[in-house]
Amino acid sequence: MRQNPHFIGADIGASKIRVASGDKKGIFKKLVEDTDKKHGPQGIPLQIIGMIHKLNDTPDAIGIGSIGPLNLRTGMITNTPNYPFENIPIKKPLESEFGVKVKIINDCSAAVVGERTFGAGKNSQNIFYVTLSTGLGGGAIVDDHLLLGKDGNAVEIGHFTLDPNSKIICGCGSPGHWEAFCGGNNIPNFARRWIKNVNMYGSLLNNLMEGDPKNLTPKMLFEAASQGDIIALEIVEEIGKLNTLGFANIVNAYDPEIITVGGSIALNNPDLVLSPIKQNITRYLINRKPEILLTPLGENVVLYGSLAIAMDDRYVN
Numbered sequence: 001m002r003q004n005p006h007f008i009g010a011d012i013g014a015s016k017i018r019v020a021s022g023d024k025k026g027i028f029k030k031l032v033e034d035t036d037k038k039h040g041p042q043g044i045p046l047q048i049i050g051m052i053h054k055l056n057d058t059p060d061a062i063g064i065g066s067i068g069p070l071n072l073r074t075g076m077i078t079n080t081p082n083y084p085f086e087n088i089p090i091k092k093p094l095e096s097e098f099g100v101k102v103k104i105i106n107d108c109s110a111a112v113v114g115e116r117t118f119g120a121g122k123n124s125q126n127i128f129y130v131t132l133s134t135g136l137g138g139g140a141i142v143d144d145h146l147l148l149g150k151d152g153n154a155v156e157i158g159h160f161t162l163d164p165n166s167k168i169i170c171g172c173g174s175p176g177h178w179e180a181f182c183g184g185n186n187i188p189n190f191a192r193r194w195i196k197n198v199n200m201y202g203s204l205l206n207n208l209m210e211g212d213p214k215n216l217t218p219k220m221l222f223e224a225a226s227q228g229d230i231i232a233l234e235i236v237e238e239i240g241k242l243n244t245l246g247f248a249n250i251v252n253a254y255d256p257e258i259i260t261v262g263g264s265i266a267l268n269n270p271d272l273v274l275s276p277i278k279q280n281i282t283r284y285l286i287n288r289k290p291e292i293l294l295t296p297l298g299e300n301v302v303l304y305g306s307l308a309i310a311m312d313d314r315y316v317n
């Protein structure tokens with residue numbers, strides 16, 4: 001490797017791809033593009049190759065945090081929701097283009113490594129990262145070891161069952177999973193059930209959705225709650241109770257010193273989302289309460305993690 005090695009990190013999302021160059025000091029340059037959905041399974045790897053060339057960098061290694069599910073052995077994204085193609089090769093096309101080592105892991109696993117290396121977990125050997133976004137996901141470092149599992153899906157916290165009797169079915173087909181209530185894709189459905197028998201007349205939430213529950217979005221719900229709308233606050237409180245259970249399960253299972261939280265739902269509404277968890281979690285815990293905070297790395301947390309796995313073999317080989 002060169003005296004001052006350069007690395008590339010990439011964050012593959014269903015809607016955006018982020019690519020950055022950097023080293024131990026952090027990110028030098030970053031590019032963000034809409035994820036290619038026109039050119040078949042080869043579209044994403046070709047797009048990343050193009051973005052790395054645009055950054056005009058010659059990398060010594062490449063790290064990738066990606067939507068899953070993944071096959072870590074073949075370095076492919078196998079069959080991902082919200083994307084029109086299956087079996088997307090990532091590792092091989094990048095290796096043959098640049099002739100360097102390419103490592104790929106699930107995006108939340110990358111994020112927790114980013115937190116350990118660049119963020120709030122620099123001094124912790126037990127860190128958990130949670131994304132509250134369109135879906136819910138997690139990454140765990142326990143005793144300074146990244147948990148991956150047989151297929152790289154060791155920490156599917158969004159599918160913790162919170163209510164086995166619930167009529168609300170998760171995208172995976174099971175009833176009462178955490179993500180089915182609190183994932184950004186599912187919050188509108190959860191809220192619509194809540195307001196079905198409520199007189200909404202004159203409420204801010206009703207005005208924002210122009211009287212039609214079909215228009216309801218998470219953004220409207222949190223906007224109305226932040227302005228004191230009683231109905232919106234009640235729904236946000238229910239979401240807070242369910243998030244508290246999910247976080248308590250994490251603490252009881254993984255015993256982290258610190259939990260950092262990212263994803264658009266949390267990053268856009270930090271107080272409404274995190275305060276109820278911090279206030280109420282203790283009653284569900286057997287383990288000592290960890291520090292819970294918003295990730296200081298913001299929307300770049302996966303990108304930082306991808307850079308970190310590129311430059312360090314400690315967590316991913």
Ligand SMILES: [Zn+2]
Nearest residue numbers: 159170172177
């Ligand atoms: Zn599920």
